[in-house]
Every structure is written in C-alpha cells, then in structure tokens.
Amino acid sequence: MKRLLITLSFSTLMVVTACGDDNAGGSRDNNAGTPGNNNGTPEGTNNIPADNNNEFNAVEENSDETIDESGEEGDTIENEAGVFTLHSRADDIDSIETGPIVLEIEQVLAASGTLSEEMAQVMEADEVEYIQVDITVENTAEEDFTFFAGSGTMQTDTGEQLDGDMWLSEHIEELLMAGTTQSASFYYILENSSAEDVEAVRLIWEAPVNVDYEEVGEEPEIEVEF
Numbered sequence: 001m002k003r004l005l006i007t008l009s010f011s012t013l014m015v016v017t018a019c020g021d022d023n024a025g026g027s028r029d030n031n032a033g034t035p036g037n038n039n040g041t042p043e044g045t046n047n048i049p050a051d052n053n054n055e056f057n058a059v060e061e062n063s064d065e066t067i068d069e070s071g072e073e074g075d076t077i078e079n080e081a082g083v084f085t086l087h088s089r090a091d092d093i094d095s096i097e098t099g100p101i102v103l104e105i106e107q108v109l110a111a112s113g114t115l116s117e118e119m120a121q122v123m124e125a126d127e128v129e130y131i132q133v134d135i136t137v138e139n140t141a142e143e144d145f146t147f148f149a150g151s152g153t154m155q156t157d158t159g160e161q162l163d164g165d166m167w168l169s170e171h172i173e174e175l176l177m178a179g180t181t182q183s184a185s186f187y188y189i190l191e192n193s194s195a196e197d198v199e200a201v202r203l204i205w206e207a208p209v210n211v212d213y214e215e216v217g218e219e220p221e222i223e224v225e226f
Helices: 012-021 116-121
Strands: 076-079 080-092 097-098 101-115 127-139 153-156 161-163 181-188 200-204 221-225
Touching: 012 200, 097 161, 101 116, 161 181
Parallel strands: none
Antiparallel strands: 076 080, 080 101, 097 101, 101 127, 127 181, 153 161, 153 200, 200 221
C-alpha cells in the first residue's frame, strides 16, 4: 500500500459539508482541519464513487505532484488541497501476531500541511500536523474473529495520547472473516506538538475475540522509531 502523503479530496469535502448542513449551528470537534484518505469517507458513506475524477490523491502520474516510496524528509507535494511536507517515515517494521490475527504495519509517517483557502474554510483550520499509519490485517484461521483494527491508541514521545480520526481514516471491518485480509490508512491528528518533533510512537490495540467474545490473543503493541 505505502501511500506517502494523502491529502484532502472533494469526496471528503462533500461528506464534511453534508454533515455540517445536518448539524447547523453546531461546531466541529477538535480534530477538524486534517488531511483525508483516498476513500475520503467515514464508515457508512460508500455511496461516493471511488473513481471520482475530482479526488486529489498524492500518487498521481505527474511526478511534480507525487512523492514516491523513496520520498525523503523534507519532500513536499502541492495540489488544490494545500501543501504537505513529509518529515519522517518508518517502513521496516516487524509484523505482530496475536492469536489468529497477523497485523502488518506497512509504514508510519509524520507529516504536516498548510491547507488551501477552500479546504481551510471547510475544515476550520489553516494547518495540520499528523501521523499516518498504514496497516494490513489478516485472519489466518478457518473461523471468523473480531478485531478492532481502527481503534488503535497512539502515544507519541512528545507526550500525546491519540485515537485515530474517525472522519479521515479509512475503514476496516471489525469482523474479520476466515482467511481474509484488509488494509487501510489511519490518521492521528497531533493537537499539542509538531509532526517534525515526533521521533517515536507507541501503538496498542485491543485483543481479538471469538464469536463468544472471548479473547484469543494478547493485546497487540508496538513501538516505532523514525
């Protein structure tokens, strides 16, 4: 998978705007103002076509708008969503096995961005600092198990404890059917520190459970250094 810098898309914009219309007079939560995913939709909004021509993905044919897998610290990408900078990345990370579940951390990257005027107005923020975690989860068993891959909690060496942003992150079904594999990108929005200052993160998930809600492994935990 290894997407390096995934920025806001019009599909994300449509979802956020629609939610704002449904909740007129309310305010966005503290996680507002962040880069979206390639799907650009939270769970339950898959009615937006995946091949939307208005979507801005970091990986495009134009090399001027792309940071490939060899991207290094300081590389930037600019598009209609804003300007985004890669500060650090780790992609040589051991997989984790817990019960029948294999959790592969494809990469973890720290990045920041200055949002375009249009996106800043919608997201109610001018800049964003975030940690992106790309994972693949496999159920190696011949029976179904439940694993909350999207509920990983992050601790940074800058003193923050964060949950993934539910609006911007992609979705992995909690029910992992026998022999299946799923992948997604999750975004952790830094609230009190800069992505450039983060040198290590610790991630921990709940243990997988069987159909009787009995734990079938240990809580997966890993520390990643940039």
